[in-house]
Amino acid sequence: MHHPDHFLPYGRQTITEDDITTVVEVLRSPFLTQGPAVPAFEKALATKVGAVHGVAVNSATSALHIACLALGLGPGDRLWTSPITFVASANCGRYCGADIDFVDIDPETGLMSVKALAAKLELAERESILPKVVVPVHLCGTSCEMASIAALADRYGFHVLEDASHAIGGRYQGEPVGSCSYSAITVFSFHPVKIITTGEGGLATTNNRHLAQRMAELRSHGITKDVHRFERKAAGPWSYEQQHLGFNYRMTDLQGALGLSQLQRLDEIIAERNRQWQIYRELLSMLPLQLLAVPEDVMSSLHLAVIRFADPRPEQHRRVFDELRAAGIGVQVHYTPVHLQPYYRTLGFSEGDFPEAEFYASNAISLPIFPGLQEDEQGRVVNILTKHL
């Protein structure tokens, strides 16, 4: 039953009876953490996206952090990302003591502009301030132009770390996001609002054995059970070594089991999101609005359905946003440009630094899109838009 006035969030999780049964089984098992479910989830997810290794952790933020550390990012280094992302894409570099800079977006897709990246790299090379890590963000589940970014990485010698928090189940040139064909490491998020969930959780994929091992150690205190290098005679079956300073970023088996169960539905979820996006496209076609573009060679996982005003007027964005909220539609703006957050302003960024990103944020609204959203509910959203445009 759908109450006409019920609240529609921009996104939400779906939990099935199978998910619940799977988690309850773990609760009855001897292992709540460090049992078989997490390695099984890692293996299943890596296989699904065509990567060799998967390292599961307690959030995508943690995954981004240990990915940066594994790539050797440290004080004096630079990390570049998009200003239109969640703050974690940039914060991971700060955790390592690196300096952050941003690359402006392509206004059609909202993704990091390859043109802007190429131009910025050319300048940075002249000034010897090239980045060590670049983090392309697959906003809305739409892959960045990875082949071009990888070509620039070869030329300028930086590592590519894909923030695919929105993009599990998506494809670029036919290949699954996460296969790391064009990057060192890809990171996924399983926060409840994302495509599939583990409550909180994240996972890094890579095809590099050393990076995988390093990340696996960093997520658990920097400890390895591998005592080859253990020099003291006291070495025994009880021995473990802390090789470097790590963290407790482990995922629990409860979460691993939930992830494994959710992963079974990934293809269905992506198909449903794509259908809902097509419905919006048809319903919105008569209005002066545009959905953010998805390039031809990308199959987006459509984590977000972002509209922009075709003929932007300053007061309109706020007014329409407020009307939607007042009608019980949980619209959102993804995102306030990261460089304009108070913390990043204290690091020297200000208005005007990334004009495309700033314009985008003043003109974009995320509409509800999630498994189970009904066509009549999409119609209700579009009716409210129509009334207030």
Ligand SMILES: *Cc1c(COP(=O)(O)O)cnc(C)c1O
């Ligand atoms: C959600 C999100 C993150 C952080 O994910 P958590 O799992 O909540 O830590 C990072 N980057 C982007 C783009 C996100 O949307």
